[in-house]
Amino acid sequence: MEDVFITGTSIISSFGNEKQTWEGILSGDNYPQQREYNLSNQEKLQYPVYQIEDDLIERINKQYSHITIREEFLRDDKDFKLLFLATLEALRNANLHLPNEKRIGLIIGHENLGVNPLIDSLLQEDNKMDIKNPINSFNHYKDKFFRLQTYTYLYYLAKLININGPTYAINNACASGQYALELANSLLKMNHADIVIVVAGDYAHFTEHLWLSEKGFSSNNGKLAPFTDTSSGSVLGDGVGAIILESETNISRRNAISKAKYINSSFSQDTWRINLPDVTTNSYEKVIKTSLSKYKGKPELVIPHGTGIPLWDKYESNGIKKAFESFRYSVPDVTAFKGYIGHTLGANSLIELILGINIFKNSVIPPITHRTINNSSEYDLPLVNTIIEKEVKSFIKTVAAYGGFNAATIIEKI
Template structure:
């Protein structure tokens, strides 16, 4: 099989409009969590905090392209622009049919969906809608709009697995390249923030509700006082490329993807399952042909839900033991849902490059049910050769990817 490397990265996150801004915020220990004005008008919505990203420079995208894009598609195009520029890949490769695009999300643009229904349903009147609204609302809106914008004629796919979407997109791209079906693939995820998104998690008792007046203190992954997740938004895009193809271009290589696995739990629609998580870990390690002790850093999914953090910690402890550093990035920028796997993998690649691990923000006192693994509570300088990244989603969906530094 072909080897697969990462040669370009791009991100729009709650911490800033590019990768440098995001990493600067993490380095400073910043919180992007804010009290969301106007959310209190929704009766019954208990979580009033979120992690918004700024929409900057959207008019740089021509209106003829932008009119089919909701907020999340604009984020995706901006992140993809960054990844393409970072990789230095030429337009003739992008339009050759040998470069694909796989971008996932939970749904189509939540903002656009809400706007559509608010205009149509009260008076059952379709005359208030534009034809372009449809393209903002479909579940493949991000993948479709990025592919159209850049003229991509290779494989175009959209993963829709909620919080595992971006990591499944990277895994699918990895498989396409190692099987020789594409030379390169733009992979990642996107999401936009809207009170209806927070409400979906709120009614499942999954959101943080106790820190509405102290937003910087939540979410609290693995912490004894954690009380749920905080929704965020943005997009993370990685350019995956066949190794020899990258070498011929003299491309910068961030890391090689050496293993991936995704599986279901078949156990519960909304509760994580440590057994299926552990099996996902083992299969990803087997695909990478490494042992658990070879991993230098685990970037946890850890959204700060009571059940999810406990199950992930127990699965990590079972497979990896307690000697491999573990941290979560949700305390800095909330849970960017369908974008989170890509955004957090990008941050992990920068940690690998810098030789450091950033701590789990807001982790003050490790919860007894999350103990037994090596939590990073302050910045740790460490050589990182192998990263293990997790993502989990409602419906019992698990995904893990393994990346190795090229030495």
């Protein structure tokens, strides 16, 4: 089977586009802001988010004014708009013009496609529930309920960018991006497509913050610094990432330039608690070991999930250390990115993998944070605490996610 390569990438985060995100991470720390959510009873609620400002979305959108979102319900859907714009940015980055291509696949990774518009109707509009005639109530909300069927988002995004190959929408929580990449890899190697677009995003919603806070997710001091003694939890972030994968034959045909080589991914499923790892099965350690066993070398960098939730950071630290030591490897440098861009849920693993590709390009490893802090002795890892200038030829991106999803992906520099 042919090897699979990455030829295009894009990020939109609270810093800006991919270039601005990379430069922002190197220049200093970023902090969440309070986002306001208005209820139908005039109450105004706030929650912390690493925010993508509306004017940033509009600035990027103006670059693609020749492509019009005609469906009114999608124009104000920020989740869809971010997926759409990141896809166009990645296609431009790969120098791809889809009308000239024939076998293009599309995979969307997202945790709640269609959910937020329905929630907004229920929480922000006047009550339309009719207890005397339930059908009237349903008729008011029926279009939004219908759009909970995620294929509608696949259809409209595929239509906008002229996709004609296999399409999928997947939700594996925080690991969605890596599951999507492996699906894309399979489609290419099984010759079902020549090019596959993987795009994963999340626009942080108030109800996500509420639910996750109840599950022990949220920081109680507004700080997110993974693997440090100052972090008490995580903070949501808006974000979207997109990656273009191509077969070796197609890259040669169009004389494209590859950014990185996709090596392998490994996955496992825990079923103990939806918001807690099963420490008895060592599933996270095992997926890392599986990916390492299929790789001829040793990755030179680890990019873990790094949520800033102490229990999860300790679980990750232990799993990473044991996995590498089982091969008699020393653990390579470890860095994490959520302290800069927040936890972007279904988008996070794809965005952070793209940032790893930027490490290849620039031969620079950013620190976990630019703040002067003390790493907790409980995290026995070689954590990057200052900018390191060095060439990195491979990295492993790992995730231990809510829902019991464990993933490890190895990417290699060209």
